[in-house]
Amino acid sequence: MRKLKENILKLLVYLSVLFTISTLVLIVGYIFIKGIKGINLSFLFSDYSASGDGGILPMIITTLYTVALSILIATPIGVLSAIYLQEYAKKGKIVTCIRFATESLAGIPSIIYGLFGGIFFVVTLGMKYSILSGSLTVAIIILPVIIRTTEEALKTVPQAYREASLALGSTKFQTLYKVTLPSAIPGILSGIILSVGRVIGESAAILLTAGTVAQMPGGIFDSARTLTVHAYLLTKENGDIQGAASIGIVLIVIVLLLNTMARLVAKKLNKANC
Amino acid sequence: MLVKSRLVGTKHRDNNNNNKNKYVIEKLAKNIFMISAFISVISLLLIIGFVFYKGLTPFVLKGYSFIDFLAGTEWVPSADKFGILSMITASIISTLGALIIGVPVGILTAAFISEIAPKQVAKIMSPAVELLAGIPSVLYGVFGLSFLVPNIQKIFNLPKGQSLITIIIVLAIMMLPTIISVAETAIRAVPNAYKEGSLALGASKIETIFKVVLPSAKSGILAAVILGVGRALGETMAVILVAGNSPIMPTSLTDSVRPLTTNIAIEMGYAFGTHQEMLFTTGVVLFTFILILNLVLNKLSSKAVD
Amino acid sequence: VGCGSNSSDSSNGGKVTVSGSTSVGPVIEICAEKFKEANKDISIEVQQVGSSAGIKNTIEGTSEIGMASRDLKDEEKKAGLKETEVALDGIALITNKSNKVKNLTINQVKDIYKGKITNWKEVGGKDTPIVVVSREDGSGTRDGFQEKVGFKSEELVKEAQISDGSGNIKTIVEGNENAMGYISFGYVDKSVNSLAIDNVEPTAENVKAGKYVIARPFILVNKEGTLSKQGKSFIDFILSDEGQKIVKSKGFISIK
Amino acid sequence: MSQNNKAKLCVSNLDLFYGDNQALKNINMNIKRNKVTALIGPSGCGKSTFLRTLNRMNDLIENVKIKGQIEVDGENIYNTEDVIKLRTKVGMVFQKPNLFPMSIYDNVAYGPRTHGTKDKKELDKIVEESLKGAAIWEEVKDRLKSSALGLSGGQQQRICIARAIAMKPEVILMDEPTSALDPISTLKVEELIQELKDDYTIVIVTHNMQQAARVSDDTAFFLNGELVEYKETKIMFTNPEDKRTEDYITGRFG
Amino acid sequence: MSQNNKAKLCVSNLDLFYGDNQALKNINMNIKRNKVTALIGPSGCGKSTFLRTLNRMNDLIENVKIKGQIEVDGENIYNTEDVIKLRTKVGMVFQKPNLFPMSIYDNVAYGPRTHGTKDKKELDKIVEESLKGAAIWEEVKDRLKSSALGLSGGQQQRICIARAIAMKPEVILMDEPTSALDPISTLKVEELIQELKDDYTIVIVTHNMQQAARVSDDTAFFLNGELVEYKETKIMFTNPEDKRTEDYITGRFG
Numbered sequence A: 001m002r003k004l005k006e007n008i009l010k011l012l013v014y015l016s017v018l019f020t021i022s023t024l025v026l027i028v029g030y031i032f033i034k035g036i037k038g039i040n041l042s043f044l045f046s047d048y049s050a051s052g053d054g055g056i057l058p059m060i061i062t063t064l065y066t067v068a069l070s071i072l073i074a075t076p077i078g079v080l081s082a083i084y085l086q087e088y089a090k091k092g093k094i095v096t097c098i099r100f101a102t103e104s105l106a107g108i109p110s111i112i113y114g115l116f117g118g119i120f121f122v123v124t125l126g127m128k129y130s131i132l133s134g135s136l137t138v139a140i141i142i143l144p145v146i147i148r149t150t151e152e153a154l155k156t157v158p159q160a161y162r163e164a165s166l167a168l169g170s171t172k173f174q175t176l177y178k179v180t181l182p183s184a185i186p187g188i189l190s191g192i193i194l195s196v197g198r199v200i201g202e203s204a205a206i207l208l209t210a211g212t213v214a215q216m217p218g219g220i221f222d223s224a225r226t227l228t229v230h231a232y233l234l235t236k237e238n239g240d241i242q243g244a245a246s247i248g249i250v251l252i253v254i255v256l257l258l259n260t261m262a263r264l265v266a267k268k269l270n271k272a273n274c
Numbered sequence B: 001m002l003v004k005s006r007l008v009g010t011k012h013r014d015n016n017n018n019n020k021n022k023y024v025i026e027k028l029a030k031n032i033f034m035i036s037a038f039i040s041v042i043s044l045l046l047i048i049g050f051v052f053y054k055g056l057t058p059f060v061l062k063g064y065s066f067i068d069f070l071a072g073t074e075w076v077p078s079a080d081k082f083g084i085l086s087m088i089t090a091s092i093i094s095t096l097g098a099l100i101i102g103v104p105v106g107i108l109t110a111a112f113i114s115e116i117a118p119k120q121v122a123k124i125m126s127p128a129v130e131l132l133a134g135i136p137s138v139l140y141g142v143f144g145l146s147f148l149v150p151n152i153q154k155i156f157n158l159p160k161g162q163s164l165i166t167i168i169i170v171l172a173i174m175m176l177p178t179i180i181s182v183a184e185t186a187i188r189a190v191p192n193a194y195k196e197g198s199l200a201l202g203a204s205k206i207e208t209i210f211k212v213v214l215p216s217a218k219s220g221i222l223a224a225v226i227l228g229v230g231r232a233l234g235e236t237m238a239v240i241l242v243a244g245n246s247p248i249m250p251t252s253l254t255d256s257v258r259p260l261t262t263n264i265a266i267e268m269g270y271a272f273g274t275h276q277e278m279l280f281t282t283g284v285v286l287f288t289f290i291l292i293l294n295l296v297l298n299k300l301s302s303k304a305v306d
Numbered sequence C: 001v002g003c004g005s006n007s008s009d010s011s012n013g014g015k016v017t018v019s020g021s022t023s024v025g026p027v028i029e030i031c032a033e034k035f036k037e038a039n040k041d042i043s044i045e046v047q048q049v050g051s052s053a054g055i056k057n058t059i060e061g062t063s064e065i066g067m068a069s070r071d072l073k074d075e076e077k078k079a080g081l082k083e084t085e086v087a088l089d090g091i092a093l094i095t096n097k098s099n100k101v102k103n104l105t106i107n108q109v110k111d112i113y114k115g116k117i118t119n120w121k122e123v124g125g126k127d128t129p130i131v132v133v134s135r136e137d138g139s140g141t142r143d144g145f146q147e148k149v150g151f152k153s154e155e156l157v158k159e160a161q162i163s164d165g166s167g168n169i170k171t172i173v174e175g176n177e178n179a180m181g182y183i184s185f186g187y188v189d190k191s192v193n194s195l196a197i198d199n200v201e202p203t204a205e206n207v208k209a210g211k212y213v214i215a216r217p218f219i220l221v222n223k224e225g226t227l228s229k230q231g232k233s234f235i236d237f238i239l240s241d242e243g244q245k246i247v248k249s250k251g252f253i254s255i256k
Numbered sequence D, E: 001m002s003q004n005n006k007a008k009l010c011v012s013n014l015d016l017f018y019g020d021n022q023a024l025k026n027i028n029m030n031i032k033r034n035k036v037t038a039l040i041g042p043s044g045c046g047k048s049t050f051l052r053t054l055n056r057m058n059d060l061i062e063n064v065k066i067k068g069q070i071e072v073d074g075e076n077i078y079n080t081e082d083v084i085k086l087r088t089k090v091g092m093v094f095q096k097p098n099l100f101p102m103s104i105y106d107n108v109a110y111g112p113r114t115h116g117t118k119d120k121k122e123l124d125k126i127v128e129e130s131l132k133g134a135a136i137w138e139e140v141k142d143r144l145k146s147s148a149l150g151l152s153g154g155q156q157q158r159i160c161i162a163r164a165i166a167m168k169p170e171v172i173l174m175d176e177p178t179s180a181l182d183p184i185s186t187l188k189v190e191e192l193i194q195e196l197k198d199d200y201t202i203v204i205v206t207h208n209m210q211q212a213a214r215v216s217d218d219t220a221f222f223l224n225g226e227l228v229e230y231k232e233t234k235i236m237f238t239n240p241e242d243k244r245t246e247d248y249i250t251g252r253f254g
């Protein structure tokens, strides 16, 4: 009886693991099988053409623009916020309020960010559909991620470092940029890498703010298509599952690379703290 | 001893003036940090402000009834009929359904990774779960549309594959990584002493996991579940491709339905005037759900700290 | 600097922003590519966001030119828009490759979409339910389809599958032998059957000859008096012989 | 088999390695039935490690290598597959009270339930007897359903003992069971150990010389993974054979 | 001002609260210039807390309330806004060596750099002098650019002292500076303290009676947040006035 129960429970656990693994293999495998035919150099590195036969270079460039811009906007704000929360703020209403805001931001679905960005940046601030509008919108999306990871990284910096520095007559600010921040950099980096993944995977919010123009962007004030949005539109407008899967391969490879990078950085962080 | 005489000698150039500068920088820095921190608050307020302003316009200025909006089951924008009860129902059922699959699978997988799996296996599984989390949701949609939909139609012998079941499966898969990673953290935090206590009483590993480890991690696991709910409730692009999007009250799991998020995304491009505002109102309803979830989560995590 | 004049500061270069219908979009994209070959210093942004959004963007000034796959509504006309018809488009009814039904009367189509006919055997096919697929409310294609077939949005059978893209509808129909949907001629290809209506094949000639009735205009709109020089020359290009050739090559019907 | 009459546990030629690091060196020791055996020695000498080999708790740690043999009632515990049976027979009480975050009742009933006892009445009886056996019944009988974590350290430790007793083991291993307790609780637990030894074989690790002298019949002195001296407590404390033992018990090092 | 001639630090009527919990009770104490003053007392009696009030390190802790006054050279340190100046004047060495994860050189140069010394030559000189002053120059002079975290505990602690000296403070506070060190390192640090007192006023917290007796001129005995006795070390250890002091220094409690 006891053995039977034990075996049933074990079976449940293994079935769950099997489910998890097999869905992953199925999805990744399916995307690869569908899309691998479409992957070649000219697909990756030639300009898009509306009349067919084009590549996805403009979408890659747009994705790079969006990633760079949103990270550039969100990182300083996120890191400074985390510093405030972790190093300066005293417990109280203000901190509770900020914490609640960041946590809420983290939970809002991206379609709502899309709605917001679509009227705030695009219309109210007059930025129109543009990489800038899109990047600002995703910058808000990734802000909580960066704040959270930076806070965690700051927490791991031993209090002894801060005390030592202050006892030498340094100001809090000097302590921060000479001792605390350098020790926290690997953690901050891994937060940024996570955010890059989030930006690349984002679709609903970018679709409604950066638009869908399928051409090489001339700058951040142009509307353009990211890879993910392109994959979505290929599916939706052209029924081109194979093309979407080809882009899917590119996206999955990027995600894998980013995850590996984050892992390496985290390892470094652990070493640094030993 | 030669050294010492020199040591006391010169003083640093430091003077009060110099320090005054430092205090100014100090103040300035603190204020800049604080302003940055408030950007989150401002963003949240702006989002709430704009979405609610747009979303409540029809009810405040145009005389639509909010009750009819919430309780209505007909959605025909071109005929000026806006009722989202069916979509609320669809959202809730699909989320619950995904929970029923995703939660046990996620928790048990987390238990496997943190308690049962040999190190090598765990080392492979963690990145695998991360990958699952990192795949853009559009790709889940593409997979769902071209693989799940036809197969579900075949397996269940349905006239069409777009259905609640399909949404539930896609959402369950998508919430898995969230649940697994948060639950894993919670399980790892269970003191080793509990496990040793149980094993020393002659309990097996599996018994220990189910009777001591998981119950001890319950608040963390609950947080994982709530995060999973958030993910499922808010997912858009994957769902839109597999839902069928018929705005009807579901009567069975094989019906195609339109959850709240897809209602916004599917019509946003085409909406105009009141129709567009009603999509914002749909956003307001969704937003309210998510905020409530966050409040619950907040309460939970502060309880966990106690 | 007024609305839509963002490009007129420099007389040569500049940007023309176009947004709207996803049916019109692809052909305008090709026109834009060809146009740029001759006018290297002008950039043209083609945004596919849907007919209504395109019109709205034009009214708000977010875009200079809007694309619509339907006629303007009264509400929209009041905002002072100028419309230019650039092509005609037929809307094809599509079914799965394995479906033996090749022809329907327009009344059968209406009854199917209103939910009065629910089984393929009622129209000469197998004994399986009909899965109706439609575009979303607000789509120009849907407006045009409903107007020509003769029913209203609220009459659409509630169980209909709703898809916000022609490609999506094609994928659904391709993968489901019970399904029936409608898409713009520009999207029709060999992966699906397109049905004859009242024994008239869905071809450009039949539309032009007025025999195939499920058709609607493609229009470009701009705010009265604010069209930039570049915008105007782009519209002129589309209306030119070269532009109309592109229209024809994509399966649409030239207005000439 | 002859030794088995007196000895409950026979340890012979036991070596234990953590990776390359040898933590126990050729231990030979016969632990007597229904006696209290104390393990003493400076920190890191291997007392806990040794204790944990007796119910195979070291199995949980990676990279542990064990040589030699340990017999309980003449049966080699490292030959059997059935660790569960072994651990049911050989109970353990840890240094820090490690009650589960459940009610007092559920803590004590945990073991019997795990082993298939479902009957409410029977469980009630076991819980009551065990709590009485651990001399804590009077203190908690009115709040069996409240959380065990609300008790004092000393009470918690006695519940841990009750939880171990509830399994009806034959041997109870205790790893510094009173080091987290105040003097009064310590006294109560020590009294309890004295009472328990009629029914159980008890092995206890302690840092406290006085405690070893007070509660144990036999004492084993460990140093750097070796068993230096092992004999009757009375003799050990009055007349240690080894110079190092003498130094240790008189407090000259450690 | 008269007291100022002998006393470097004057503490009067000092009370300190952590929230509602009073950790220091009406402390009055004049700490003499160029002497070593030892603070002793059982764990939790408030030694560290007191030490940290002297350079306002307690400012970092939330919920601390301080009453009374502390004067350094006659100036009330809780009246000035300029904590930096105070901490430059009153250096601190912590219980656990807390070097930054930088090179040895950068650690020692940290303070001077922070205060605006940029000149390479001048810094070199300060670093060398400070390391010599901390009796560690010979051991590290060949690897100034390598990480400070690669050193032994004792070396690290002396670098911490060098780092404090490099600021040219007038007072050095040390909170159990040798408790993490082996006996040989401890000896070196003690010798160093003896040398340093010619130039600095030193206040040292220690748990070790022998150490207090060896290195200090004056000793203060704290108990439960109160200053029980404070006098010359020689007198204190041979002839304590208070019964509690006697009990403590003879090891009868604590």
Ligand SMILES: Nc1ncnc2c1ncn2[C@@H]1O[C@H](COP(=O)(O)OP(=O)(O)OP(=O)(O)O)[C@@H](O)[C@H]1O
Binding pocket: D018, D021, D023, D041, D042, D043, D044, D045, D046, D047, D048, D049, D050, D061
């Ligand atoms: N899990 C482990 N992995 C590696 N080495 C270990 C492990 N546990 C203990 N050791 C080492 O084995 C030796 C014996 O440790 P053990 O815990 O048995 O000592 P102890 O006598 O119980 O000490 P204490 O009185 O401090 O509890 C020590 O050197 C210790 O560092």
Ligand SMILES: Nc1ncnc2c1ncn2[C@@H]1O[C@H](COP(=O)(O)OP(=O)(O)OP(=O)(O)O)[C@@H](O)[C@H]1O
Binding pocket: E018, E021, E023, E041, E042, E043, E044, E045, E046, E047, E048, E049, E050, E061
């Ligand atoms: N940050 C703090 N918050 C609240 N209470 C504190 C804090 N730091 C110390 N205390 C309390 O103040 C009292 C004095 O602590 P303090 O650290 O000064 O003792 P100590 O004499 O240095 O002890 P030890 O010898 O163990 O270092 C103790 O009761 C302690 O619990």
Ligand SMILES: [Mg+2]
Binding pocket: D047, D048, D049
């Ligand atoms: Mg031990």
Ligand SMILES: [Mg+2]
Binding pocket: E047, E048, E049
């Ligand atoms: Mg202290």
Ligand SMILES: O=P([O-])([O-])[O-]
Binding pocket: C020, C021, C022, C023, C024, C050, C051, C052, C068, C069, C135, C138, C139, C140, C141, C142
């Ligand atoms: O995209 P539409 O042409 O259907 O509006």
